[in-house]
Amino acid sequence: MKKISFILSIIMIGLVMNSCSDDNAKSYPVAIKMTDAPGPYDAVFVDLQGVEITGSGGETASLNAKKGIYNLLDLSNGVSALIATDTLETSKVEQIRLILGTNNTVVLNGASYPLSTPSADQSGLKLQVHQTLQQGILYEILLDFDANKSIVVTGNGTYKLKPVIRTIQTAISGSIKGKISPVGLAVVTAVSTTDATLFYSTNVNIAGGFMVMGLPTGTYNVTITPILPLLPAIKSNVTVTAGLVTDVGTIVL
Numbered sequence: 001m002k003k004i005s006f007i008l009s010i011i012m013i014g015l016v017m018n019s020c021s022d023d024n025a026k027s028y029p030v031a032i033k034m035t036d037a038p039g040p041y042d043a044v045f046v047d048l049q050g051v052e053i054t055g056s057g058g059e060t061a062s063l064n065a066k067k068g069i070y071n072l073l074d075l076s077n078g079v080s081a082l083i084a085t086d087t088l089e090t091s092k093v094e095q096i097r098l099i100l101g102t103n104n105t106v107v108l109n110g111a112s113y114p115l116s117t118p119s120a121d122q123s124g125l126k127l128q129v130h131q132t133l134q135q136g137i138l139y140e141i142l143l144d145f146d147a148n149k150s151i152v153v154t155g156n157g158t159y160k161l162k163p164v165i166r167t168i169q170t171a172i173s174g175s176i177k178g179k180i181s182p183v184g185l186a187v188v189t190a191v192s193t194t195d196a197t198l199f200y201s202t203n204v205n206i207a208g209g210f211m212v213m214g215l216p217t218g219t220y221n222v223t224i225t226p227i228l229p230l231l232p233a234i235k236s237n238v239t240v241t242a243g244l245v246t247d248v249g250t251i252v253l
Helices: 118-123
Strands: 028-036 043-055 060-062 068-071 081-088 092-100 105-108 111-116 125-132 139-145 151-153 159-161 173-181 186-192 199-203 209-216 218-226 233-240 245-252
Touching (some): 043 081, 043 111, 092 139, 125 139, 173 218
Parallel strands (some): 111 159
Antiparallel strands (some): 043 092, 105 111, 173 209
């Protein structure tokens, strides 16, 4: 199964801030978006009820969240949804917390199952960030849900959400996208040619497209592994540049 990853992207966009009554007051704008990678489910519904940020001193701030139930599988292959925005008074962000409601479900083969989130019900889904913000710079945080390793099937046939979290700065990372032909189920992996521990994966969506996000700058070998009888295909020495998306085109299996 694939993982629920949280990807942190920091977009350096200069903002002109309106002056407040206190000319010395500082503000740090943030925006949080949510995306997903394709998975083996019909739908994954997450009941978002709030977003909080914790500063270095333990202080918390509730952001202006767009509450609602999101189908994560609608947010794939580069599509994202803005879920929260605000302006902070603290420059140091240590943690982001997603507060979920109880209407979380997973749909598989047309049947809907409750998706329990015991840790989220009590204290929220926590993402360690440890970032220092700069005044007048918009920090955009992308939460990338990858359901393969995060949705766990228990012994009695129930489902639990146990997210695996990864934070990535888009300003120093890039992405690889492409398509496969013929269209079908397949896993895409990108492995650094210089460091085998830099290993990233995603699934092809129903249209045959894929995007592997949050890759450190470097060169990667991209492997497409379809279901049998089709055989794997490899795209070697794909260059990834910070802040850019490298399109490898259509890979024929």
